[in-house]
Amino acid sequence: xxxxxxxxxxxxxxxxxxxxxxxxxxxxxxxxxxxxxxxxxxxxxxxxxxxxxxxxxxxxxxxxxxxxxxxxxxxxxxxxxxxxxxxxxxxxxxxxxxxxxxxxxxxxxxxxxxxxxxxxxxxxxxxxxxxxxxxxxxxxxxxxxxxxxxxxxxxxxxxxxxxxxxxxxxxxxxxxxxxxxxxxxxxxxxxxxxxxxxxxxxxxxxxxxxxxxxxxxxxxxxxxxxxxxxxxxxxxxxxxxxxxxxxxxxxxxxxxxxxxxxxxxxxxxxxxxxxxxxxxxxxxxxxxxxxxxxxxxxxxxxxxxxxxxxxxxxxxxxxxxxxxxxxxxxxxxxxxxxxxxxxxxxxxxxxxxxxxxxxxxxxxxxxxxxxxxxxxxxxxxxxxxxxxxxxxxxxxxxxxxxxxxxxxxxxxxxxxxxxxxxxxxxxxxxxxxxxxxxxxxxxxxxxxxxxxxxxxxxxxxxxxxxxxxxxxxxxxxxxxxxxxxxxxxxxxxxxxxxxxxxxxxxxxxxxxxxxxxxxxxxx
Amino acid sequence: xxxxxxxxxxxxxxxxxxxxxxxxxxxxxxxxxxxxxxxxxxxxxxxxxxxxxxxxxxxxxxxxxxxxxxxxxxxxxxxxxxxxx
Amino acid sequence: xxxxxxxxxxxxxxxxxxxxxxxxxxxxxxxxxxxxxxxxxxxxxxxxxxxxxxxxxxxxxxxxxxxxxxxxxxxxxxxxxxxxxxxxxxxxxxxxxxxxxxxxxxxxxxxxxxxxxxxxxxxxxxxxxxxxxxxxxxxxxxxxxxxxxxxxxxx
Numbered sequence: 001x002x003x004x005x006x007x008x009x010x011x012x013x014x015x016x017x018x019x020x021x022x023x024x025x026x027x028x029x030x031x032x033x034x035x036x037x038x039x040x041x042x043x044x045x046x047x048x049x050x051x052x053x054x055x056x057x058x059x060x061x062x063x064x065x066x067x068x069x070x071x072x073x074x075x076x077x078x079x080x081x082x083x084x085x086x087x088x089x090x091x092x093x094x095x096x097x098x099x100x101x102x103x104x105x106x107x108x109x110x111x112x113x114x115x116x117x118x119x120x121x122x123x124x125x126x127x128x129x130x131x132x133x134x135x136x137x138x139x140x141x142x143x144x145x146x147x148x149x150x151x152x153x154x155x156x157x158x159x160x161x162x163x164x165x166x167x168x169x170x171x172x173x174x175x176x177x178x179x180x181x182x183x184x185x186x187x188x189x190x191x192x193x194x195x196x197x198x199x200x201x202x203x204x205x206x207x208x209x210x211x212x213x214x215x216x217x218x219x220x221x222x223x224x225x226x227x228x229x230x231x232x233x234x235x236x237x238x239x240x241x242x243x244x245x246x247x248x249x250x251x252x253x254x255x256x257x258x259x260x261x262x263x264x265x266x267x268x269x270x271x272x273x274x275x276x277x278x279x280x281x282x283x284x285x286x287x288x289x290x291x292x293x294x295x296x297x298x299x300x301x302x303x304x305x306x307x308x309x310x311x312x313x314x315x316x317x318x319x320x321x322x323x324x325x326x327x328x329x330x331x332x333x334x335x336x337x338x339x340x341x342x343x344x345x346x347x348x349x350x351x352x353x354x355x356x357x358x359x360x361x362x363x364x365x366x367x368x369x370x371x372x373x374x375x376x377x378x379x380x381x382x383x384x385x386x387x388x389x390x391x392x393x394x395x396x397x398x399x400x401x402x403x404x405x406x407x408x409x410x411x412x413x414x415x416x417x418x419x420x421x422x423x424x425x426x427x428x429x430x431x432x433x434x435x436x437x438x439x440x441x442x443x444x445x446x447x448x449x450x451x452x453x454x455x456x457x458x459x460x461x462x463x464x465x466x467x468x469x470x471x472x473x474x475x476x477x478x479x480x481x482x483x484x485x486x487x488x489x490x491x492x493x494x495x496x497x498x499x500x501x502x503x504x505x506x507x508x509x510x511x512x513x514x515x516x517x518x519x520x521x522x523x
Numbered sequence: 524x525x526x527x528x529x530x531x532x533x534x535x536x537x538x539x540x541x542x543x544x545x546x547x548x549x550x551x552x553x554x555x556x557x558x559x560x561x562x563x564x565x566x567x568x569x570x571x572x573x574x575x576x577x578x579x580x581x582x583x584x585x586x587x588x589x590x591x592x593x594x595x596x597x598x599x600x601x602x603x604x605x606x607x608x
Numbered sequence: 609x610x611x612x613x614x615x616x617x618x619x620x621x622x623x624x625x626x627x628x629x630x631x632x633x634x635x636x637x638x639x640x641x642x643x644x645x646x647x648x649x650x651x652x653x654x655x656x657x658x659x660x661x662x663x664x665x666x667x668x669x670x671x672x673x674x675x676x677x678x679x680x681x682x683x684x685x686x687x688x689x690x691x692x693x694x695x696x697x698x699x700x701x702x703x704x705x706x707x708x709x710x711x712x713x714x715x716x717x718x719x720x721x722x723x724x725x726x727x728x729x730x731x732x733x734x735x736x737x738x739x740x741x742x743x744x745x746x747x748x749x750x751x752x753x754x755x756x757x758x759x760x761x762x763x
Contacts, residue, residue, distance in 0.1 A: 007708075011707075011708060011711050014711060014712065014715040015711060015715075017715070017718065017719065018714075018718060094719065097715070119569070120565070120568065120569050120572060123569070123572065123573075123576070124572060124576070127576045127579070127580070131579055131580065131583050134583050134584075134587060135583060135586070135587070138587050138590055141590055141593075142594065143594075144594050144595070144605060145605050145606060147587075147590050147591050147594045147595070148591070148595075148603040148605050148606060149606070150587050150590075150591075151530065151587055151588065151591045151600070151603050152603060154583065154584045154587045154588075155530065155533055155534075155584075155600060158534070158537045158580050158584060159533070159536075159537055159540075161580075162537045162540035162541045162544070163540065165540075165541060165544040165573060166540055166543060166544045166547070168544070168569075169543075169544040169545075169547035169548050169551065169569075170547070172547075172548060172551055172552075172555075172565070172566060172569070173547060173550075173551030173554070173555070176551075176555035176556070176563075177565065178565045178569065230606070231606045234606055235606070571682065571683065571686070574679060574682055575679050575682065575683060578675050578676070578678075578679040579679075581675065582672050582675060582676065585668060585671075585672070586668075586672075589668055
C-alpha cells in the first residue's frame with residue numbers, strides 16, 4: 001500500500017519545520033524518502049498479478065492500478081527534481097513544506113483514483129486529488145494570473161464535483177449499492193427488465209451515470225469542460241503545471257478505464273446501453289482532441305500551448321478508452337488498455353521534458369512567450385535541440401516514443417471494426433493538425449534571428465541530466481517499443497469484477513455489514 | 524450556481540448541490556434498505572463524507588477567494604479575465 | 609403519511625400560536641410613537657452607519673477552524689457510538705485520525721498562520737485590502753523591504 005507512505009510523508013513534511021525552521025533540504029528529503037518508499041511498495045506489489053481488494057473492498061489492487069500508481073509516484077519524484085533544478089528559487093523557503101505536503105496529497109488522491117472501485121472511494125479520491133491541486137494552482141500568492149487561474153479551477157472544479165456527487169446519489173438510489181461491479185450488474189439488468197419489476201427508473205440511472213462521467217471528464221479536461229485547463233496551466237508555477245498535466249490526467253484516464261471496464265464486464269455482449277456509452281466516450285475523445293489542436297494553433301505562451309496540447313493528448317487517450325466499450329471482445333479491450341498505459345508512460349517523459357526546457361528558459365530569461373525563443377539555436381543549442389526532440393515526440397515523429405504511442409493506439413483501434421477506422425481517421429487528421437503548432441517554437445528557435453541580442457542561456461548540469469534522461473526514454477520507447485509495450489501489456493490487467501465479489505464476500509450495499517447500532521440500544 | 528457573479532455566491536450554490544446529494548443519499552438509503560437493522564449504511568456513510576468534503580472544499584475555496592480579493596480587490600468572477608484564448 | 613400529518617399539525621400549531629399572540633398584542637397595546645422610542649436600539653449606544661458593512665476578513669481564520677473541528681466532531685460521533693466501550697483497537701483506529709488533525713493544527717500554530725493579524729505599516733485594517741499588507745508584513749519580510757525600498761526611492 002504505497003498510499004500509507006504518502007500519508008506518512010505528508011505528516012513528516014510538515015513536522016520537520018519543528019526541528020529546523022525554514023529549512024528546504026529537510027522537508028524535501030522527507031518528501032523524497034516517502035515517495036521512494038511508496039515507489040518500493042508499489043513495485044513490490046506489482047509482482048503478484050492476481051489482484052485483490054483493500055479497505056473494506058473499496059479499493060481494487062490489480063496490476064493496472066499498481067502500474068498507474070507507479071507512474072504517478074515516479075512522476076511526483078521527477079517533478080520535485082524538476083522543481084529543485086529549475087524554479088525552486090521562486091518559492092519562499094517557509095513555503096517549502098506547504099508545497100511538498102500539497103504535492104504529496106495530490107499524489108495520494110491520484111493513487112487512490114487509480115484503484116477506486118466504489119462510488120464513495122471514487123468521490124473521496126477525486127476530491128483529495130483536486131483540493132491540493134486547487135491550492136497548488138494558486139501557490140504564487142501575489143501573482144495575479146496564478147490567483148485568477150486557481151479561482152477558475154476551484155469554481156469549475158467544485159461545481160463539477162458537486163454535479164458528480166449528485167449523479168452518484170441518483171445511481172445509488174436506482175441500484176441500491178455503492179460497489180462499482182454491483183452497480184454494473186444492476187444497470188445491465190435494468191436495461192432489459194421492465195422498470196415496473198425493479199421499481200426503479202433506468203432513465204434516472206442513466207442520468208446519474210452521465211453526471212458521473214461529466215465529473216471524470218472535468219478531471220480529464222474533456223471538451224465541454226476544458227476551460228479551466230489553459231488558464232490554470234498558465235497561472236500555476238512550472239512544476240505544478242507539469243504535475244497536473246500528466247499525473248492528474250493519468251489518474252483520470254485510469255478511473256475512466258476502470259469505470260468502462262467494470263461496466264463492460266457485467267454487460268451482455270452488444271448491450272445497447274453499453275455501446276451507447278462507448279459511442280459517447282468516443283465522440284467526447286474525438287471532440288476533445290480536435291478542439292484542443294484547433295485552439296492550440298494560435299497560442300504564443302508556451303504553457304498555454306502545452307496546455308492545449310495536453311487537452312488533445314487526453315482526447316487521444318479517451319478515444320482509446322472508448323474501445324473498451326466498443327470492442328467486440330476482451331482481447332481488443334486489453335490491447336486498448338495496453339496502448340493507453342504505454343501512451344501514458346511516453347506522454348510523461350515528453351511533457352516533463354518540454355516543460356523542463358520551458359522552466360529552464362523562464363528561470364533565466366523570465367519569459368514564457370515562444371516568440372522570445374528567437375535565436376535560441378545560437379544562444380543555447382542544447383536546449384533548442386532537446387526542446388525540438390520533445391515537441392517532435394509530442395507530434396509523433398517516427399523513431400521517438402510519441403510515434404509508437406500513436407501506432408499502438410491505432411493498432412488497438414483497427415481491431416474495433418468500422419467505428420475504429422473512424423477513430424483512426426480522426427487521430428491521423430489531428431496528428432497532422434498538431435504539427436502546425438509543435439513546429440512553431442522550433443521555428444522561432446532555429447529560423448528567426450534574435451533582434452534584441454538576449455543573453456546566452458546556460459542550463460545547470462542537473463537540468464541537462466534530467467533532460468537527457470527524458471530524451472533517452474523517448475528514444476528507448478521509440479526504438480525498442482515492443483519491449484516497453486509488452487511490459488505495459490503485462491500490467492494492463494484489471495481485476496474481473498467477479499473476482500472482486502469473491503474476494504470480499506461480506507459486501508452488502510457496497511460497504512461491509514458491521515454490526516452498527518444505528519438504532520440506539522437504550523441500555 | 525451558474526448565474527451568480529459573486530464567487531461566494533457560487534460557492535454557496537455548490538454547497539447546496541452537495542447537500543441535495545447528501546439528502547438524496549440518506550433518503551435513498553431508507554428506501555433501498557428500509558431501515559433494516561445493521562444493514563445498508565452505505566448511503567449514510569456517503570452523506571457523512573459529503574459533509575466532511577464539503578467543509579474541506581469550502582475552506583480551500585474561501586482561501587482562494589480571499590487571495591483573489593487581495594489581488595483584485597473584488598470577489599466578482601467577471602474580474603477574472605486576465606487570460607483569454 | 610400519518611407522521612407527515614402530525615408534523616403538519618405541529619408546525620401549523622406552532623406558527624399559529626406565535627402569530628395569534630402577536631395579533632392580540634397589536635390589538636390590545638396603545639400606539640403612542642415618539643422619536644426616542646422609534647430610534648434603533650443597540651446596547652444603549654447610538655448607531656453609526658449601516659449594518660451592511662463587509663465583515664473583517666481576519667475572522668476567516670476563526671471560521672475555518674470552527675469548520676474543521678465542527679466536522680471532526682461529526683466524524684468522531686459515529687466512531688464513539690459504535691465503540692462505546694472504547695476497546696483498545698478502537699483507540700488505535702481513531703488515534704491516527706485525530707493525530708493527523710493535531711499535526712496540521714500544530715503546523716499552523718507554529719508557522720504563525722493563527723496569529724491575529726495586527727494592523728501594521730501605513731494601512732488601516734478597515735481599508736479596502738488591509739489584510740494584504742498586514743499579512744505580508746508578517747509572512748514575507750522580503751516583500752515588506754521591497755515596499756520600503758519603493759517608499760525610499762520615492763522620497
